[in-house]
Amino acid sequence: MIRNATIALASFALTAAIAQAASDPSQDAVRASVMKLVPNATIDAIEPAPMPGFQQVLMGGHLVYVSNDGRYLMQGGLYDASNKVDLSEQRLGKARTDKLAAVPASQHLVFAPASKPKYKITVFTDLDCGYCRKLHSEIADYNAKGIEVDYLFFPRSGLNTPSYDKAVSVWCAKDRNSAFTAAKTGVEPSPLKCDNPIADQFKLGVDLGVDGTPAVYAPDGTKLGGYLPPNQMLSRLEQIDKAATGG
């Protein structure tokens, strides 16, 4: 109980400190409006919006647009008709990339090709989910196509459930990758405990709006959806690459 309170207090202080640091007087009206509307909102960023006179407010995977005086709030997809761009999705994609990129490499469970990978995908996975297992059963094939798979755990049943405990056991195994692959074929890992990032990864998934597993993200933060066979995965990645380079 006391421990929970301490953690809550600490995280509150941290949030407050971050909010303080990021505060820009010209955005105070916008911040005040949003906080009035959603008192417990965690605002990730307030920055100038594409259209003049507005700020865009990023919070927990959502984006709203607020007039500089804090009076008008717009919610929905914002499009640039001149350049045919979905500006909201573009910004949210960048937010996802930033969040995914902020995960230290040491916290990924990586299955990489022997030679330099052409693409890296991030996959939120659950040890007990059917399509997650199917995806992993073809891991050699993804790798052979030049795709590195960086796994993050997303036990769908939530924290402190059997799936979660299993993920922790895999993480704490001496040979993490082998334990992972074995668990994906239905082998029960021997129960282990150690410092682990599973809860953080789960929270990140919730934050990004993961609503099922596997949840696959392209390097630019585009959500590719669920399971795709290796050849289709490759062509989707090539498509996105092409679109980004304008070719």
Added chain:
Amino acid sequence: MRTLLFTVGLIVSAHAAAQTPIETARSALKALGLDVRVDAVQESAVPGFYDVVAGGKVVFVSKNGRYVLNGNAYDLPNQRDVGETSRARMRLAAVNALGDDKKIIFAPENPRHAITVFTDVDCPFCRRFHDQVAAFNAQGIAVNYIFYPLDIHPGADKKAEAVWCAKDRKSAFAAAMGGQDVTLATCPNPIAETTQVAQSTGVIGTPTILAEDGTQVSADIAMVPEKLSAELDRRAALAKARN
């Protein structure tokens, strides 16, 4: 002198090239591949934007035609849904275009207010609403029903048709709303047309209750005759103050 002429020339040519608001909205939506009819455009409360009625909904297009917001806008201090004014106008026009001969009307003598109610014989809240129709009438409120049988109520369209085709339409309506079985009957009827009006103006459920100006009244107010009466008075006074 020459400078002045030159300036005037510039202004004139800029004016010639400028698009009307509706043209601006059309070309912006078209550029995004949205093949929708633009029905109305008006200056938005949101600075720099137009409220655009297109394809049965309201979107926001920046005055320079560059930005399109497909969603909602709110005036926070006044807790107002900015698009509602345009949506109300759109609905009102569609409802008025229907004509009274396509509605079922329960009106007192000399009504003070008239509301439009999109209704479905198999929707529980619609039934509860109609239970009180005498009380609404007693408050001086005329109730104009428009049939909108929902797909989630299989057979409701047939019942609506039966009501419409009954010899005494209003009694048959009251009976159906009271949960009685209606004798199925067919005849020429406006139900497809009224359903189309509902769908094309973004009415998504029943009962949807509209005040005289086409603005929607929330169910928690509209289900209580005294509350509804007071709310309609309030809106009428607001409308009067605006004019």
